[in-house]
Amino acid sequence: MANDPIHQFQIQDLTGSFNLGGYDISFTNSALFMGATVTVITAFLWLASRKAELVPGRVQSVGELWYGMIDNMVNNVLGHDGKKFFPLVFSLFSFVLVANMLGMFPYFFTVTSHVIVTASLALFVVALVVVVGIYKHGLGWFKLFVPSGVPLAILPFISLIEIISFLSRPISLGLRLFGNMLAGHIVLKVFAGFVVSLGALGIGGILGAIAPLAMAVALTALEFLVAFLQAFVFAILTCVYLNDALHTHH
Amino acid sequence: MDPAAAKLIGAGIACIGMGGAGIGVGHIFGNYLAGALRNPAAAGAQFTNALIGAALAEGLGIFSLVVALLLLFVA
Numbered sequence: 001m002a003n004d005p006i007h008q009f010q011i012q013d014l015t016g017s018f019n020l021g022g023y024d025i026s027f028t029n030s031a032l033f034m035g036a037t038v039t040v041i042t043a044f045l046w047l048a049s050r051k052a053e054l055v056p057g058r059v060q061s062v063g064e065l066w067y068g069m070i071d072n073m074v075n076n077v078l079g080h081d082g083k084k085f086f087p088l089v090f091s092l093f094s095f096v097l098v099a100n101m102l103g104m105f106p107y108f109f110t111v112t113s114h115v116i117v118t119a120s121l122a123l124f125v126v127a128l129v130v131v132v133g134i135y136k137h138g139l140g141w142f143k144l145f146v147p148s149g150v151p152l153a154i155l156p157f158i159s160l161i162e163i164i165s166f167l168s169r170p171i172s173l174g175l176r177l178f179g180n181m182l183a184g185h186i187v188l189k190v191f192a193g194f195v196v197s198l199g200a201l202g203i204g205g206i207l208g209a210i211a212p213l214a215m216a217v218a219l220t221a222l223e224f225l226v227a228f229l230q231a232f233v234f235a236i237l238t239c240v241y242l243n244d245a246l247h248t249h250h
Numbered sequence: 251m252d253p254a255a256a257k258l259i260g261a262g263i264a265c266i267g268m269g270g271a272g273i274g275v276g277h278i279f280g281n282y283l284a285g286a287l288r289n290p291a292a293a294g295a296q297f298t299n300a301l302i303g304a305a306l307a308e309g310l311g312i313f314s315l316v317v318a319l320l321l322l323f324v325a
Contacts, residue, residue, distance in 0.1 A: 006323070073298070076298070172306075172309040172310075172312075172313070175309065175312055175313065175316055176305060176308065176309040176312050178316075179312030179313075179315050179316055180308075180312065183312075229301070232301065233305040236298060236301065236302060236305075237302065240302065
């Protein structure tokens with residue numbers, strides 16, 4: 001099919017397949033764009049901080065804005081002792097943001113539109129929450145699942161709900177990013193497909209194709225907003241979950 | 251019923267769940283805006299909370315979308 005909206009998500013081997021111990025480790029377009037994401041982040045932040053001046057230039061102000069936004073967020077949600085998690089949150093935010101933004105270029109592959117990538121990031125975050133929580137509070141961390149001030153009669157039920165809601169965090173954190181990117185890109189391609197199939201109908205079709213074309217342009221703008229917003233949401237939910245590990249005030 | 255047809259109908263029914271997410275996100279931003287108009291000074295500090303709420307509400311809608319996609323392409 002000429003305009004198949006799913007085709008853009010196909011993983012392709014770029015160098016032919018390599019096998020190591022039964023695992024396929026060939027270099028794919030996904031790996032290429034993950035590398036590109038990290039390269040873009042590193043190059044940009046290097047450029048921004050190369051010649052640090054008191055009055056920042058254009059690139060340096062963007063770098064400072066980027067850094068300052070995450071610094072502010074970590075401070076607001078985690079407080080002062082959350083400072084040591086700043087590099088983690090900043091890396092997660094930057095990776096997701098730049099991967100989403102690179103995916104917005106035509107013919108570029110969107111790394112975050114694959115559930116394996118987002119689920120790995122989310123599982124890592126939640127596993128870190130458990131490790132940090134037990135490291136900080138010992139077994140007392142499990143009081144997170146036993147809220148205080150709840151009548152004894154319904155406490156088992158509430159604990160069960162708390163445990164289920166905790167276990168659903170990695171799923172919802174990963175699926176939210178994956179679903180947003182996947183759905184957004186499919187919708188863009190569906191509307192672009194309308195333009196192509198209407199345009200093939202002749203002069204009347206070309207006039208009719210103006211409406212889906214305008215819609216596709218508007219949706220592209222919306223997708224840029226979603227790309228930023230989902231990276232921000234991923235970072236801030238990471239902070240909120242880490243807050244559970246650092247300060248158990250239930 | 252033809253299994254392929256049942257799959258497509260099921261995917262369509264699963265997408266109804268996204269309407270609930272729409273209602274939820276609309277409630278959150280509507281109430282945020284109402285509060286922000288009453289007290290604009292406090293609005294900026296609560297925008298992050300509005301985003302967290304919207305993300306949590308939207309996540310549930312994404313679940314139903316994923317169920318629909320699983321029905322279409324995997325199951």
